Amino acid sequence: MNLKKLFLLIISSLVLIGGVVTYNFYSKIYKPNTIKKGFLYITTNSNFSEVENLISPFLKNIKSFIWVSNKKKYPTNIKPGKYLVTKGLSNNELINLLRSGKQTPVKLAFNNQDNLKKLAGRISTQIEADSINLYNSFNDASFLAKEGFTKKTALAMYLPNTYEVYWNITPNKLRAKLLVEYRKFWNKTRLAKTKELGLTPIKVITLASIVQKETASIAERPKVARLYLNRLQHKWPLQADPTIIFAIKEKGNTANTVIKRVLTKDLEINSPYNTYKNLGLPPGPIGMPDLSSINAVLNPANHDYFYMCASTFHIGEHEFSKTLAQHNRNAIKYQKWLSKQGINR
Structure with a gap:
């Protein structure tokens, strides 16, 4: 073989090797490597080994990911968070995503x-x-x-x-x-309504929590809110059964106990949440009211009812009355209904 042919052979071999190296280099960096879509949750203070384990199910080739990660210095720049991995991402795209910290909220x-x-x-x-x-x-x-x-x-x-x-x-x-x-x-409009009621934002939410526990009917909540506001404004005790239930659970550490019936003896419980014995609102919310209950307090119905009793005709709603005599008749009817249903507690 003459020198010219040898030279051409060497050059061809070098070009071929260079092409293979270049292709492998390119493939590791830019060829699609993710095989499925999903969320990747990288916890705070995770190390690269932990990230490898998390991301492995998403990848066709974990070794190429590790190689590119090291080249891009990702192991020293891990950012925790929730990341959306899509199918067909290259190692370069995936690592850029993880390095950027661009999480999915x-x-x-x-x-x-x-x-x-x-x-x-x-x-x-x-x-x-x-x-x-x-x-x-x-x-x-x-x-x-x-x-x-x-x-x-x-x-x-x-x-x-x-x-x-x-x-x-x-x-x-x-x-x-x-x-x-x-x-x-608590913008200017809501604060103005709160002031008109003689309350504070926290007191509005406290009352709203009672309204929420008192009725599941969103339509009835403004009516219930007004009744309690009538009592507050006339310095009557609220006499709200949900506050008694809260007091019982707080005293007995029985937060998950279901209490469907308040007994006469319960009304004597010694608690700041006992609105039969204490005037005004309890010390704080007895639960988390939703916006409909808060709005019911801020925009109560217009009526002069002072009494209410759970209805035996429209379950989940109430019978409202202006006089104690009418209320007592409703209460007797409701207590009989409870006993008939076998609800003793």
């Missing part, structure tokens, strides 16, 4: 939580933070005092709704965001 939703522990538990199923850390943040005494709440009124700050947050939001940052939403809710 979570639609955080909650309602009808009776206390901060239940609220923390509900939220913990939707974001990274656990219920203990959330509860401790929500119940932090220094935060509550600074923002004008107490441990008994703290639940009033959390308005049931859907909020857009990042999955790895910290408890304190979530708390701050929900406080901002609370302040926004």
Whole structure:
């Protein structure tokens, strides 16, 4: 073989090898590698080994992902969060997504939580933070005092709704965001209505929580709200059975007990939540009212009823009356109905 042919052979081999190396290099970086669509949840303080395990089911070739990750220094730049991985992403596109921290927001939703522990538990199923850390943040005494709440009124700050947050939001940052939403809710219009009623935002929510527990009928809530406002304005005790049920559960640490009937002896319970013995509103909400109950208090019906009793004709609603005599007749009828149904507690 002459030198010319040898030279051409060497050049051809080098070109071929270079082409193969270039193709492999290109494939590792730019060729599609994700095989399915789904969410990737990278927890706070995850290391690269943990990310490998999480992302492996999404990939055709994990080794190429590791190689490109090292080249792009991703192992030292891991950002926690919820990421949407789509099918057909290259390693370069996937790593750029993860390095950027461009998460898919979570639609955080909650309602009808009776206390901060239940609220923390509900939220913990939707974001990274656990219920203990959330509860401790929500119940932090220094935060509550600074923002004008107490441990008994703290639940009033959390308005049931859907909020857009990042999955790895910290408890304190979530708390701050929900406080901002609370302040926004109490705009000039709502504050003016609150002042007209002689209440404060926390007292409105406290009364709304009683209205919520009293009736499941959204249409009836403005009527129930007005009845309680009539009692407050005339300095009558509210005599709201839901507050008695709350007091029983609080005293007995039986939060999950279902109480369908309030007994005469229950009305003597020694508790600031006993609205048969104490005038005015209880110290704080007895649950989380939804917006319909809050709006019912801010926009109550116009009537002069002072009494109500659960209806035996329209289950879930009430019979309203202006006189004690009429109310007593309704109450006797209802107690007989309860006994007939076998409801003793």
